[in-house]
Amino acid sequence: MKTRAAVLYEMEAGRPYSASRPLAIEDVTLDGPATDEALVEIAAAGLCHSDLSVINGSRPRVMPMVLGHEASGIVRELGPGVQGLQVGDHVVCSYVPMCGVCAMCRSGTPSLCEPGGRANASGTLLTGARRFRNAEGRPLNHHLGVSGFSR
Ligand SMILES: [Zn+2]
Numbered sequence: 001m002k003t004r005a006a007v008l009y010e011m012e013a014g015r016p017y018s019a020s021r022p023l024a025i026e027d028v029t030l031d032g033p034a035t036d037e038a039l040v041e042i043a044a045a046g047l048c049h050s051d052l053s054v055i056n057g058s059r060p061r062v063m064p065m066v067l068g069h070e071a072s073g074i075v076r077e078l079g080p081g082v083q084g085l086q087v088g089d090h091v092v093c094s095y096v097p098m099c100g101v102c103a104m105c106r107s108g109t110p111s112l113c114e115p116g117g118r119a120n121a122s123g124t125l126l127t128g129a130r131r132f133r134n135a136e137g138r139p140l141n142h143h144l145g146v147s148g149f150s151r
């Protein structure tokens with residue numbers, strides 16, 4: 001599907017950001033959900049300090065990257081393996097993906113999820129996949145394992 005995203009192509013833009021405008025608001029392609037994924041229509045998304053840390057380069061990430069991971073929205077489509085969610089559910093996105101089965105997740109500290117941390121570092125979803133592409137077909141990395149779309 002087609003949607004729009006805030007894409008960061010280069011870290012450490014000059015300040016003020018109102019002049020350098022480090023984020024490109026672009027039309028992008030978002031693939032549908034795989035087996036264990038949900039497609040969420042984003043109602044609202046914040047741009048938080050961890051996004052800013054990528055923009056200013058203090059927390060480097062792989063470029064290019066779609067920013068804005070603290071979101072709420074409505075489930076519009078589910079992969080065949082998803083349990084516990086239904087189309088139409090209202091959801092919020094966690095700031096870290098969690099697998100639900102690693103030692104950290106099972107001990108009640110999903111914010112330290114090990115596969116989630118690896119996905120964050122590599123700019124992918126938990127499955128290792130990337131679902132966004134820009135107009136030139138270039139894959140775009142995910143910030144904190146989150147993707148969604150807006151109308
Ligand atoms: Zn955040």
Ligand SMILES: [Zn+2]
Nearest residue numbers: 099102105113
């Ligand atoms: Zn986990």
